[in-house]
Amino acid sequence: MRAPHRLLAGRRAKAQLQPATRRSNFLVLICRALFAGCAALLPASAFADGIPLSGQIGFQEAATPVQLEIELFHNWVLLPVITAICLFVLGLLVYVVLRFNEKANPVPRRTTHHPVLEIGWTVVPVMILIAIAIPSFRLLTEQLIVPEADLTLKVTGKQWYWTYNYPADQGGGFEFDSVMIPPSELKPGDIRMLSVDNEAVVPVGKVVRLQVTAADVLHGFAIPSFGVRIDAVPGRLNESWFKAEREGIYYGQCAKLCGKDHSGMPIAIRVVSEEVYRTWLAEAKKKFASADGSQPRYAANAARTAQLP
């Protein structure tokens, strides 16, 4: 049995936690337990980081707290609600078909209004929508209000590749283009339509502020494992953030129809340890210091891709 003072201290600590945080922590624990259970039944290859898998249903594995909350919200709120509604409507339809068909009910009642029923079927869906909207808006707010950031990554969408800029005041001061590797030049280990020549690199466990814009038309910067999806709009700077909790490489794609090579501008973010990040930063500084923009490289790749059957 626990000593009374320790019990009290535990209760006090619990009381200090926000109820929403406690609930959310509880859900996170349940989700992780279920995930671990399912993971044991599946081959290790099913959990490769940050890529969609053939035959996959559901989300890519979460690598940030925001994406984990999105998964919880979807799996434990939206799915049960929509399943219950579908079953209820199906039940009503079956009941109506059986009970009120011409044979079973030859003389129909002539009732046309039922105020209680009408108010009920208006108010109940409104209540359901409000119940869904509250956690949904909380999630949206969490995605868009950037906590104190450890580093900033500026992203510019272009037809049809991404440019990443590492600001000088954070040890950067360079930018580079990230262009998809054409299918004809893939090497072993590369992923068709997802691998790029230059990946963006960020340290693990750090809050990365994303500043996203576009140079020509609307693009969408979306990384499923990070729970990030934000429009890249010419003349406008949109902000989001992520905090990757595991090392690995995470892929995303442009999420706005932006032209003929919309499908050919993948996003690849490599999450590494702090030391590896420092080393990469020093090397990238030299490598990209004299880069004058690699639009010619994109043009050359595009020309090669166009020749493919």
Ligand SMILES: [Cu+2]
């Ligand atoms: Cu695009």
